[in-house]
Amino acid sequence: MPTLTYRDALNQALREEMQRDPDVFLMGEEVGVYQGAYKVSRGLLDEFGPMRVVDTPITELGFAGVGVGAAMVGLRPVIEFMTWNFALLAIDQLVNSAAKMRYMSGGQVGMPAVFRGPGGAALQLGAQHSQAFESYYAHIPGLKVVMPATPADAKGLLKSAIRDDNPVVFIEGEMLYNLKGDVPDGEHLVPLGQAEVKRPGGHATVICHSKTVAVALKAAEQLAGEGIEAEVVDLRTIRPLDTETILASVTKTNRCVVAEEGWPFAGVGAQVVDTIQREAFDALDAPILRVTGADVPMPYNKVLERAAKVDPAKVAAAVKQVLYLE
Amino acid sequence: MATNVVMEALSPTMEEGRLVEWKKQEGEAVAVGDVIAEVETDKAVMELVARAGGTLLKQVVTAGATVPVSQLVAVIGEPGEAVSASAAPAPKASATPAPDAQSSQPSPDRNRSESMPPAPAAPQASEPAGRPRAPGPTATPGGNGQPAPSGGRVKASPLAKRMAADRGIDLAGISGSGPEGRVVARDLAQAGARQTAAPGAARAPAPSPALAGVTGPAYTDTPLTQIRKTIAKRLSQSIGPIPTFYLTTEVDMERAWEAREALLESAKGTEGAPKVSFNDLIIKATALALRQHPACNAWWQDDRIRYWNEVHISMAVAIEDGLITPVIRHADRKSLRDISAEARDLAGRARERRLAPEEYTGGTFSISNLGMLDIDEFTAVINPPEAGILAIGRIVPKPVAHDGAVQLRRRMRITMSCDHRVIDGATGARFLQTLTGMLENPLRMVY
Numbered sequence: 001m002p003t004l005t006y007r008d009a010l011n012q013a014l015r016e017e018m019q020r021d022p023d024v025f026l027m028g029e030e031v032g033v034y035q036g037a038y039k040v041s042r043g044l045l046d047e048f049g050p051m052r053v054v055d056t057p058i059t060e061l062g063f064a065g066v067g068v069g070a071a072m073v074g075l076r077p078v079i080e081f082m083t084w085n086f087a088l089l090a091i092d093q094l095v096n097s098a099a100k101m102r103y104m105s106g107g108q109v110g111m112p113a114v115f116r117g118p119g120g121a122a123l124q125l126g127a128q129h130s131q132a133f134e135s136y137y138a139h140i141p142g143l144k145v146v147m148p149a150t151p152a153d154a155k156g157l158l159k160s161a162i163r164d165d166n167p168v169v170f171i172e173g174e175m176l177y178n179l180k181g182d183v184p185d186g187e188h189l190v191p192l193g194q195a196e197v198k199r200p201g202g203h204a205t206v207i208c209h210s211k212t213v214a215v216a217l218k219a220a221e222q223l224a225g226e227g228i229e230a231e232v233v234d235l236r237t238i239r240p241l242d243t244e245t246i247l248a249s250v251t252k253t254n255r256c257v258v259a260e261e262g263w264p265f266a267g268v269g270a271q272v273v274d275t276i277q278r279e280a281f282d283a284l285d286a287p288i289l290r291v292t293g294a295d296v297p298m299p300y301n302k303v304l305e306r307a308a309k310v311d312p313a314k315v316a317a318a319v320k321q322v323l324y325l326e
Numbered sequence: 327m328a329t330n331v332v333m334e335a336l337s338p339t340m341e342e343g344r345l346v347e348w349k350k351q352e353g354e355a356v357a358v359g360d361v362i363a364e365v366e367t368d369k370a371v372m373e374l375v376a377r378a379g380g381t382l383l384k385q386v387v388t389a390g391a392t393v394p395v396s397q398l399v400a401v402i403g404e405p406g407e408a409v410s411a412s413a414a415p416a417p418k419a420s421a422t423p424a425p426d427a428q429s430s431q432p433s434p435d436r437n438r439s440e441s442m443p444p445a446p447a448a449p450q451a452s453e454p455a456g457r458p459r460a461p462g463p464t465a466t467p468g469g470n471g472q473p474a475p476s477g478g479r480v481k482a483s484p485l486a487k488r489m490a491a492d493r494g495i496d497l498a499g500i501s502g503s504g505p506e507g508r509v510v511a512r513d514l515a516q517a518g519a520r521q522t523a524a525p526g527a528a529r530a531p532a533p534s535p536a537l538a539g540v541t542g543p544a545y546t547d548t549p550l551t552q553i554r555k556t557i558a559k560r561l562s563q564s565i566g567p568i569p570t571f572y573l574t575t576e577v578d579m580e581r582a583w584e585a586r587e588a589l590l591e592s593a594k595g596t597e598g599a600p601k602v603s604f605n606d607l608i609i610k611a612t613a614l615a616l617r618q619h620p621a622c623n624a625w626w627q628d629d630r631i632r633y634w635n636e637v638h639i640s641m642a643v644a645i646e647d648g649l650i651t652p653v654i655r656h657a658d659r660k661s662l663r664d665i666s667a668e669a670r671d672l673a674g675r676a677r678e679r680r681l682a683p684e685e686y687t688g689g690t691f692s693i694s695n696l697g698m699l700d701i702d703e704f705t706a707v708i709n710p711p712e713a714g715i716l717a718i719g720r721i722v723p724k725p726v727a728h729d730g731a732v733q734l735r736r737r738m739r740i741t742m743s744c745d746h747r748v749i750d751g752a753t754g755a756r757f758l759q760t761l762t763g764m765l766e767n768p769l770r771m772v773y
């Protein structure tokens with residue numbers, strides 16, 4: 001199986017889908033001539049031409065609206081935001097148009113659009129450019145929210161997102177673009193709404209997504225050295241949430257930690273915890289703990305930024321806590 | 327420092343006790359374990375024992391008074407110690423100690439801990455409010471191995487609660503290793519073994535010391551099958567919480583009569599040989615029959631049925647103002663002679679109301695006999711959680727068909743009340759067949 005970066009896996013997915021379906025097109029800032037701010041769209045302009053790889057002005061609300069309109073008339077747009085921080089300017093199109101269109105038209109108007117780009121913090125980009133917004137979109141009925149953590153999932157999930165008839169918010173990780181991994185060639189589809197156990201274990205469940213998957217895996221490796229087997233569950237899709245996989249794991253381990261990059265208040269983890277306490281109350285031997293980004297605007301200072309982020313030590317400490325070991 | 331003596335719960339159901347007689351007078355020295363007073367509970371006359379040494383400073387109530395459980399009855403302390411200052415510092419009360427000690431009502435927390443008679447540990451003696459230690463300054467829970475707080479609710483994780491319920495373990499007796507004494511799953515791993523090894527008296531009777539060599543678990547808990555659940559639910563709806571049905575049979579007692587006569591004859595002149603009664607014979611036969619029909623030797627436990635591997639026969643004894651059921655333990659393994667002696671002793675002490683709680687709890691099946699009161703036949707009320715009781719009528723000569731002719735023969739009617747949630751008609755009937763067979767041909771008891 002070829003080894004690809006996360007970035008190239010996304011590129012492969014875009015290329016394959018654009019080859020497969022002439023209705024698929026890519027639009028956003030710098031996607032064409034510059035080949036993408038993060039080079040996700042490298043080579044696509046040459047292969048598919050300016051009708052299908054469309055550079056836009058710096059007008060997030062505008063081109064998101066063009067994407068919504070294109071989807072309404074039957075095309076399958078992939079709208080790239082340079083980052084999800086900038087998509088705040090376009091959120092009206094996502095929440096009030098994309099998410100509502102099928103519902104308010106009684107299904108007469110389709111919305112097979114994908115909105116994608118990197119989310120969360122990178123390194124020292126400051127408070128305004130270091131934000132994880134998945135819980136914003138997961139809050140909205142009508143939107144699907146997908147967050148791959150590995151190159152293989154990036155490819156498989158993006159292809160499924162493009163083929164989905166609902167609007168999909170596809171959040172990548174700026175710090176993940178260089179991550180390498182095995183990626184199946186050709187038709188590799190990861191269904192939306194399916195979590196995956198990335199590492200099995202019997203003592204405690206760590207539920208995570210996107211960048212926190214690597215963090216949780218590192219924590220699990222450290223814990224294994226101490227004889228603690230943590231099971232790492234990667235949500236992959238935030239909405240619809242794969243409650244079945246979550247509950248199966250927690251019912252097995254009886255203890256759970258939920259990690260996420262975003263802020264704690266009304267975060268994705270809050271929803272996960274709600275599901276577990278309701279559906280698996282009798283399986284719990286300890287309160288579920290959450291490990292989240294610090295509840296502050298992201299500090300620019302390097303040391304403070306590190307302290308505000310989720311790291312393996314924090315996850316490992318929480319796992320020990322739910323095991324009553326600390 | 328003076329110690330308060332409170333009315334203890336000396337039986338599982340006791341709510342108040344009558345202080346019959348003071349055994350220690352004011353000013354008398356008292357050692358730990360000394361009997362301070364005799365107390366009449368709802369079931370027996372019991373001894374109130376000193377939990378602290380010193381001098382009996384004050385008898386707070388007079389002999390003959392009825393006192394609710396956990397209320398102050400006396401104060402033990404150093405000679406000359408002022409009672410009014412030390413008596414009854416209401417454990418949680420913020421006010422100064424009440425000068426009239428009797429009026430102080432200990433808090434519920436305190437009640438709970440002090441009314442457990444044999445509990446060796448009084449962990450919160452130095453923590454008057456009986457409250458768990460406050461959590462540490464950080465959120466780190468830290469298992470610290472302290473026992474679950476004895477007052478109020480036992481803190482336990484949902485998983486631990488479910489495991490305890492599944493295994494029939496009482497969480498109150500488990501020391502929680504989680505934060506603030508929370509009982510968590512790992513605490514049950516050890517506790518399960520401990521509790522089944524040392525069961526409480528009322529919960530599971532201790533094996534009779536006379537019977538060394540009794541091994542294996544005392545009982546087997548069997549989860550309810552769906553059909554049992556349905557039977558239990560529908561029949562309870564029909565005729566009350568214990569859906570009882572009755573099976574009556576008539577037993578030919580001629581050979582039992584002969585056997586007893588022969589026994590009495592042979593024991594004549596033997597020093598101390600008990601006079602074996604028909605009731606003793608019936609107890610022995612019932613116990614042996616139960617061993618062959620464990621389905622009738624069981625407790626209804628709401629979510630499961632406890633099939634006992636030991637046979638402990640409760641025998642109803644009429645006492646002055648009621649009745650009590652002393653238990654003959656391991657009746658299936660005891661000789662007729664031992665059963666006879668034990669039954670006599672228990673019945674005698676039952677009438678004097680001097681039975682210890684463990685002597686009248688823990689039976690697995692009951693027998694009630696009104697034959698000596700000339701009752702032909704009756705139905706007895708089940709003694710829960712047991713699932714069956716036999717009502718024994720009198721032995722009376724009747725004309726019956728026997729060997730192709732009408733003969734006068736001694737007959738006895740037995741009616742078994744069965745808890746239908748546990749015992750089905752055919753199950754009970756087969757047990758009665760075995761029992762009848764033994765009584766009609768006593769050799770079968772040793773067959």
